[in-house]
Amino acid sequence: MPSIRRILAVLSTSALTLTLIGCDNGSSSSSNSGADANEPTLTIxxxxxxxxxxQEDQQFAAEIGQALHCKVNFIHIPTDYDQKLQAMLSSGQKLDVIYTTGPNLADMVQNGEVMDLQSKIQQSPVLGNPKVVPQWEWNDIRIPQTNGIYAVPVKYQGALMPIVRQDWMNELGLSQPKTLNDFYHIFQVFKEKKGVYGLTLSQLYDIEPFMSAVGLKNEYVMVNGKRTIPYATSEAVPVYEWLHKLYTDKLLDPNFVTNSTADERNEFLSGRVGMFVYWDAWVPMLNNLASTAGAASTFDAEALPGAVGPDGKVLVSKGDTSVWAIPKNAPHPDLAFKFLEWWNTEAGEVLGSLGVKGVDYTVSGGKYQLTEVGKAENMDHGDPQPISSEWKNPFPALQKGYAKAKSIGVQYGYQPTSLPGWTEAQKIVWQYGEEAVLGKLSAQEAVAEMHATLLQKHLVDE
Amino acid sequence: MASTQTLSPRTSMTATTLRTQRAAKLKHAVPLYLMLLPAIAYFVIMTYYPLAHAVLISMQNFRFIGNRPFVGFQNYVDVLSDSEFWSSFANTSILGAGILVIGFVAPIVIALSLNEVLQSWLKRTIQMVIYIPHLFSWVVVGGLWIYMLTPDGGLVNTVLQVLHLPQVQFMTNPNLARWVLILVTVWKEVGFNCILYLAAIVGINPALYESARVDGATRWHEMWHVTIPMLRRTMKVVGLLSIMGLLRLFQQIYVMRNAVIEPKVDVLMTYVYDKGLQQMNIGQATASALLILLFTLLLTLITRRLVQYNEL
Amino acid sequence: MPRFATRVGNTLFVFVNVAFLLLICATMIIPLWNALAVSFSSNLASMQPGIQLWPRHFSLSGYRTIWSVLAIWKPFENSVIVTVVGTVLHVLLSALAGYALAQPRFPGRRALTVFILVTMMIPFEAIMIPVYVTMQQLGLLNTLAALILSGMVSGFSILLMRNFFLSIPGDILESARIDGAGHFRLFWRICLPLSKAGLATVTLFEFVGRWNDILSTILFVNDPSKYTLQVALNALVNSGDSMSSGELVTNNVKMAGIVIAILPLILVYPFVQKYFVKGIFLGSTKE
Structure with missing residues (x-):
């Protein structure tokens, strides 16, 4: 039976190929080569x-390995990270350091999956130094239920604030807005003189600078031990009405419901809109990008504080912190902690912002020089604005607008209270809020229904 | 054992023939089992074994690190008493029904109409073009259609404007958005099923057409009395496949949803996704995913009762 | 008179029919066309919102960026290995199983069919973590073999192949059986050659599916030297859209990545398609 033999041949060859491909199982990912065989491996x-x-990931890992005298297994997953992390942890794979964000960290703490680092941090000459990591950063990531600190921030998180085309403001003789009416006026002038929308949003992700006018905070606020959501109270009605007016007067980009944050940035950079609400760290990046991408030569993005509230205060909300944490089953917890310290030293800060020496930048005579690759990557390798007050970016010319933006965040920023259930609550707030902005419901009706739905689903207490 | 020994010669002889018959049958089937072996082995290792593991996870208070207490059916109870799960179920049914019906008819219509094109270069080109959307990920296709349908600068609204028709807000009107999702899904996958029908049409014995032509059939008659009946088996397979995939509707919703339409378009799989990846509740996420499997099994059983899948 | 009417009717029908198909095609060309137009635009012009049907400020900088940042050959090689080996195995094994299930009656046929059908209803999310654990137990994590193994057969392809085998006229098989051919011989010599259209279909589906697969590579592979083209491009093109940081990837770079990723598929397609046409001749010249 020649045919049987042929099938068997095909099958066995394929099986052989499989085993051959399967065989080179030894090499680990992104390991730095040339390290001592006895050195431990730090898995990140x-x-x-x-x-x-x-290739850059390999060079990135090599830099960490050289600094800490260990091998580094650097598992870098830019997309679908949560799937991968969950699978690795569930399978019992041992990791030393994991990247995660605020809400997920809280869940992991609740399940007892990450180490409490509080005492180690207090004793650390680097992390215990308030000049390196100020106290309020620790307060922001402290887990209230256990009063412990389970992670170290990856970067200065920054806040969401209005970012405006300052060159247009100057050209049109507009001054810094204080009230919602001032903002309205600016949008109107932008529309008349520049033929653009005044403001774009990405859903209701970024309306806090306007809610600031009525002094309302985003997410949850605890009032006498009860959970409330200020955006779902009658005090928010004037802001929804104001946004609806922007919408009907064609000052608000009508695509805001479907916009991603990338869409907002693109519209702003390509001169289709005068203002949007985004992170402070992006102000210099937008300015740099505008010059490399060939935007108008006058392009100048600058941050603004939010509208002034009834008590004269301004509010801008900070982002969910991105952090490094150490799993309870980490094989090298001490080495892992050493990495967290090193990340906040100058060498670590340079790696996280500028990138890898010899690839992204060169140093000669103590002077930094960005390579073509380094310029293209815009000094962001995960830590564009390190926390430490001792950190000075070596390229002040490429930090245009950042000082002002950061000061707004430091002065007015607050960390929103993100209680369990917020993801579900946010859907409801956005749904009715957007219906109010679009005019499908009056602002009063929208807020009333929003609040009723939240109560019914036990997402607020009163 | 004792009774076999006291059997009468006649009965024992019938038993032997039966046994030899069964043995012959088995022997005849041995090569068939060999052919199925790789597939069965694969499914056991890569599907059923993980599935059993998943059933275990769904009954645990799952943690990544540390012990995982057994909680019985608690996760299932929690999911089944969650109103969000049931509203997702309702949305899945509505969107699924739309996709099922339109997605079933559209590829047949296109395949038949393509079959009427006589120029083979044109036929081949069209056949290829129809498949193009399938090559793109939902992220690309979803983003593209959002752009096409935006009120400001979207292609569709620009055309409406030129025709002096009122502007339409497709993605902020929940009822319209449902239609958009149904039609975009059909649009993206129509080329895929169309190829199945075309391959089936190619396989139709030309002698059937010849004899129809001898009987004086027009092309319309040929299509109606030869082509369509010969596609029945493919239709059944495609129909069954769509039904089995119905409750797993996910990517397009995930990419195209927004807050205003979410209550009307969130489906069962977005529920699983939100539970598992956003709230890191692996136990409940797995339980709800297994419930989807259970519903699909029921749905398939019912379909097989209603439509006669005698050969399946 | 009636004859004239039918001729007019026919012409009208052909016209309407072709117009209908071309209209549908026009909408389907749009994504590819838009991707091409944007990929050849300059950085800034590519960020203009909306659909673009022509490059604004023609520029190659999107492709240049990808070329300079990504060493494309290794991921490309990995993709080719995984896709070609995986597809060949997949089609062969699915065809074998499909042939067996197409046979009328043998003990356990019904049970085995149900066994295979059920696998098609399982949502991957339900078994994602367990599958990862299984791969770990098999020692296949971080190998291309894991990528080839995952999806090595599918209920879908088995069902399709079975369906194509069922449509082979019974008398051909019967005469071969009388000549004393066994199942393997029937499968290899008679059924496979008669099912070229079916094989082409399954090959096309599997090839495209494997080429475009991202999640299994992300799940099963850590070592960047084993990344496939899609994952390498995806990491470059879609990274950094999270939270307060991340570089901005301009749309021309994104679209250039998408074009590079699907270009091989569009080049391979005509060769696969030839088999549909061949199938027509085979059907008419049955031995």
Whole structure:
């Protein structure tokens, strides 16, 4: 039976190929080569921190390995990170350091999956120094239920604030807005003189600078031990009405419901809109990008504080902190902690911002020089704005607008209270809020229904 | 054992023939089992074994690190008493029904109409073009259609404007958005099923057409009395496949949803996704995913009762 | 008179029919066309919102960026290995199983069919973590073999192949059986050659599916030297859209990545398609 033999031949060859391909199982990912065989291996799982391609990841890992005298297994997953992290942890794979964000960290603490680092941090000459990591950063990531600190921030998180085309403001003789009416006026002038929308949003992700006018905070606020959501109270009605007016007067980009944050940035950079609400760290990046991408030569993005509230205060909300944490079953917890310290020293800060020496930048005579690759990567390798007050970016010319933006965040920023259930609550707030902005419901009706739905689903207490 | 020994010669002889018959049958089937072996082995290792593991996870208070207490059916109870799960179920049914019906008819219509094109270069080109959307990920296709349908600068609204028709807000009107999702899904996958029908049409014995032509059939008659009946088996397979995939509707919703339409378009799989990846509740996420499997099994059983899948 | 009417009717029908198909095609060309137009635009112009049907400020900088940042050959090689080996195995094994299930009656046929059908209803999310654990137990994590193994057969392909085998006229098989051919011989010599259209279909589906697969590579592979083209491009093109940081990837770079990723498929397609046409001749010249 020649045919049987042929099939068997095909099958066995394929099986052989499989085993052959399966055989080179030995090499681990992104390991730095040339390290001493006896050195331990530090395994890091990262999402936004790292190189921009596989080779850069290897160089990135090598830098960490040289600094800490160990081998580094740097698992960098830019997309679908959560799936991968969950699978690795569930399978019992041992990781030393994991990247995660605020809400997920809280869940992991609740399940007892990460180490409490509080005492180690207090004793650390680097992390215990308030000049390196100020006290309020620790307060922001402290887990209230256990009063412990389970992670170290990856970067200065920054806040969401209005970012405006300052060159247009100057050209049109507009001054810094204080009230919602001032903002309205600016949008109107932008529309008349520049033929653009005044404001764009990405859903209701970023309306806090306007809610600031009525002094309402985003997410949850505890009032006498009860959970409330200020955006779902009648005090928010004037802001929804104001947004609806922007919408009907065609000052608000009508695509805001479907916009991603990338869409907002693109519209702003390409001169289709005068203002949007985004992170402070992006102000210099937008300015740099505008010059490399060929935007108008006058392009100048600058941050603004939110509208002034009834008590004269301004509010801007900070982002969910991105952090490094150490799993309870980490094989090298001490080495892992050493990495967290090193990340906040100058060498670590340079790696996280500028990138890898010899690839992204060169140093000669103590002077830094960005390479072409380094320029393209815009000094962001996961830590564009390190926390430490001792950190000075070596390229002040490429930090245009950042000082002002950061000061707004420091002065007015607050960390929203993100209680369990917020993801579900946010859907409801956005749904009715957007219906109010679009005019499908009056602002009063929208807020009333929003609040009723939240109560019914036990997402607020009163 | 004792009774076999006291059997009468006649009965024992019938038993032997039966046994030899069964043995012959088995022997005849041995090569068939060999052919199925790799597939069965694969499914056991890569599907059923993980599935059993998943059933275990769904009954645990799952943690990544540390012990995982057994909680019985608690996760299932929690999911089944969650109103969000049931509203997702309702949305899945509505969107699924739309996709099922339109997605079933559209590829047949296109395949038949393509079959009427006589120029083979044109036929081949069209056949290829129809498949193009399938090559793109939902992220690309979803983003593209959102752009096409935006009120400001979207292609569709620009065309409406030129025709002096009122502007339409497709993605902020929940009822319209449902239609958009149904039609975009059909649009993206129509080329895929169309190829199945075309391959089946190619396989139709030309002698059937010849004899129909001898009987004086027009092309319309040929299509109606030869082509369509010969596609029945493919239709059944495609129909069954769509039904089995119905409750797993996910990517397009995930990419195209927004807050205003979410209550009307969130489906069962977005529920699983939100539970598992956003709230890191692996136990409940797995339980709800297994419930989807259970519902699909029921749905398939019912379909097989209603439509006669005698050969399946 | 009636004859004239039918001729007019026919012409009208052909016209309407072709117009209908071309209209549908026009909408389907749009994504590819838009991707091409944007990929050849300059950085800034590519960020203009909306659909673009022509490059604004023609520029190659999107492709240049990808070329300079990504060493494309290794991921490309990995993709080719995984896709070609995986597809060949997949089609062969699915065809074998499909042939067996197409046979009328043998003990356990019904049970085995149900066994295979059920696998098609399982949502991957339900078994994602367990599958990862299984791969770990098999020692296949971080190998290309894991990528080839995952999806090595599928209920879908088995069902399709079975369906194509069922449509082979019974008398051909019967005469071969009388000549004393066994199942393997029937499968290899008679059924496979008669099912070229079916094989082409399954090959096309599997090839495209494997080429575009991202999640299994992300799940099963850590070592960047084993990344496939899609994952390498995806990491480059879609990274950094999270939270307060991340570089901005301009749309021309994104679209250039998408074009590079699907270009091989569009080049391979005509060769696969030839088999549909061949199938027509085979059907008419049955031995």
């Amino acid at each position: 799982a990262s999402n936004v921190v790292g190189g921009k391609n596989p």
